[in-house]
Amino acid sequence: MYKASENRYDSMKYNRCGKSGLKLPAVSLGFWHNFGDTAVYENMKKLCFTAFDNGITHFDLANNYGPEPGSAEKNVGLILKENFTSYRDELIISTKAGYDMWKGPYGDWGSRKYLLASLDQSLVRMGLEYVDIYYHHRMDPETPLEETMGALDQAVKSGKALYAGLSNYDGETMAKACEILEELRCPFVINQNSYNIFNRTIEKNGLKAMAREKGKGIISFSPLAQGLLTDRYLNGIPADSRVMTDGRFLKTSQLSKERLESIQKLNQIAAERGETLARMALNWIFKDSDVTSVLIGASKPEQILDNLKVIECAPFTEEELKRIDEVSLAL
Numbered sequence: 039m040y041k042a043s044e045n046r047y048d049s050m051k052y053n054r055c056g057k058s059g060l061k062l063p064a065v066s067l068g069f070w071h072n073f074g075d076t077a078v079y080e081n082m083k084k085l086c087f088t089a090f091d092n093g094i095t096h097f098d099l100a101n102n103y104g105p106e107p108g109s110a111e112k113n114v115g116l117i118l119k120e121n122f123t124s125y126r127d128e129l130i131i132s133t134k135a136g137y138d139m140w141k142g143p144y145g146d147w148g149s150r151k152y153l154l155a156s157l158d159q160s161l162v163r164m165g166l167e168y169v170d171i172y173y174h175h176r177m178d179p180e181t182p183l184e185e186t187m188g189a190l191d192q193a194v195k196s197g198k199a200l201y202a203g204l205s206n207y208d209g210e211t212m213a214k215a216c217e218i219l220e221e222l223r224c225p226f227v228i229n230q231n232s233y234n235i236f237n238r239t240i241e242k243n244g245l246k247a248m249a250r251e252k253g254k255g256i257i258s259f260s261p262l263a264q265g266l267l268t269d270r271y272l273n274g275i276p277a278d279s280r281v282m283t284d285g286r287f288l289k290t291s292q293l294s295k296e297r298l299e300s301i302q303k304l305n306q307i308a309a310e311r312g313e314t315l316a317r318m319a320l321n322w323i324f325k326d327s328d329v330t331s332v333l334i335g336a337s338k339p340e341q342i343l344d345n346l347k348v349i350e351c352a353p354f355t356e357e358e359l360k361r362i363d364e365v366s367l368a369l
Contacts, residue, residue, distance in 0.1 A: 040083075040121035043091040050093025051349050053330045055255030058227040060201060062130060064324070065346055066096035068259060068333040073113050074104035081337075086117050088339035090125070092346055098230075098257075098333055099164075100134040100175060101156050107139055108163055115164035129170075133160045134205055134230075136175025148178030148186040157193050172199035173230060176206040187215050191224040205230040209244020216252050226254065228330065233258040235267060235304065235319055235366045246328055255330035258323050262334075266293075267319035271301055296369055303365045307358065313351060320348040325359060 052061040067089045073082055086097070103110035111133065122129065135156035139145045144152050157172055172193050174186055190202040202224050204212055212229060219226040229249050231240045237260070240246040249256050262268055271293065301315070308318035323329050334345045354362075 040087055042087075042125060046091050046093050048093075049346075049349065050095075053255075055201075055227040055330050056249065057253030058201070058225065058255070060130075060227050060255075062096050062228075062255070062257065062331040063094050064331055064349055065094055065320075066098055066130075066257065066331045066333050067094050067342070068335050069097065069099045069103050069110045069114060070259070071335050072337045073099075073110040075106055075109040077113070079113065079116075082113055083117055083121065084339050085336055085342065086114075086121070088342050090122070090129075092343070094342070094346075095128055096130040096132070096331065098132045098259075099160075100137070100173075101139050101160050102137050108159070111160055111163035115166070119165050126166075131164070131166065131169050132171035132173065132203065133157075133164075133169050134173035134175040134203075135160070136173075136178070136205070148174055148176075148181040148189075150185050150189040150192075153186065153189040154192060157198055161198060168197060169199050171201045171203045171228065173203040173205045177208070177211055183211070183215055184218055187218040187222065187224070190226070191219065191222040194224050200225070201228070202226040203228045203230060207231075207245060209240075209246075209248035212245055212254075213248050213252065216254070228255040228257055230257045230259060230333075232260045233323060233329070234261050234263045235322055235362060236263045236369075238367070250328050256328055257331045257333055258329055259333045261320055261323050261332040262316055263319075266297070266301060267304070268316040269305070269314065271298060272305055272315075294369075300365050300369060304362065307361055307365070311352070311358070314344075316345065317348050317351060320345060321351040322354070322359075322362065324348075325354055 051064040053064055054061050097114065099111055099114060101108060135153050136148060139156060146152065153174065172190060174190060178186060193199040194202055202219060204215060207229060216226060229245060231245055233240050246256065305315040308315045311318060320332055323332050336342045
């Protein structure tokens with residue numbers, strides 16, 4: 039039986055989600071990859087143990103994480119049942135719905151029927167009575183925002199979720215959603231969006247500024263730009279890289295000559311700081327107080343331990359931030 043480290047809270051930093059009472063670890067563990075049916079169960083357990091032993095209390099999932107869709111939740115549910123039952127109140131478990139999950143007109147987007155049915159299915163797969171955060175996974179251009187937010191509100195008021203979250207929203211839509219949820223007195227606390235040195239979308243679409251204005255947290259996924267902000271591509275494109283073996287998310291078009299050169303320049307800045315490129319990239323996300331946590335993915339426990347070193351990184355100087363912008367925004 040797994041017994042967590044007695045020192046698990048000694049080095050982790052915990053940040054408040056906006057103006058809410060909820061705190062998240064600076065580094066959270068995402069289950070987008072490496073927890074589906076194609077992964078090795080013993081390795082999945084090691085990843086969870088390593089994370090929790092080092093203060094990572096937040097495990098982030100979605101209904102369709104796999105492959106196959108739903109398998110990540112099933113596997114995590116088994117790990118929780120076998121090893122984390124006595125630690126449930128120390129964990130933040132989040133899941134989402136909003137992308138295609140099952141066939142027919144009721145397994146996608148943001149209808150009340152889909153969101154509430156999906157949450158029930160997720161709870162069964164994970165063997166939980168509730169999740170700590172339930173997200174709507176993406177904006178729905180057709181379903182009324184009032185309906186989608188009403189579903190999140192019911193999820194909370196039914197006791198099946200403690201907090202509501204939004205993912206992949208822009209600033210304008212998030213502000214409207216926030217007004218609805220405030221009227222419903224629903225505890226909406228956090229936004230989950232892609233954010234990294236190369237992807238500044240939330241700075242351009244108003245989400246980052248609006249989250250600050252509304253007092254909501256932000257958790258960044260893909261903080262390393264699908265591996266671009268690591269040492270993996272410093273010498274070109276490896277034959278076994280994700281861009282060569284799995285083109286679903288990282289495209290060859292993202293690895294132009296100019297992009298590869300920018301990665302090398304960013305690595306030079308990191309080296310001058312005495313850091314790896316990955317560590318600097320994670321630290322960059324915390325350059326101001328807007329971001330609550332970064333979501334890392336991992337296939338090996340060692341990757342988790344390496345990413346946790348971001349907590350020890352020194353803050354950036356204005357000159358360093360300017361140089362990073364000059365390199366990354368020039369493309």
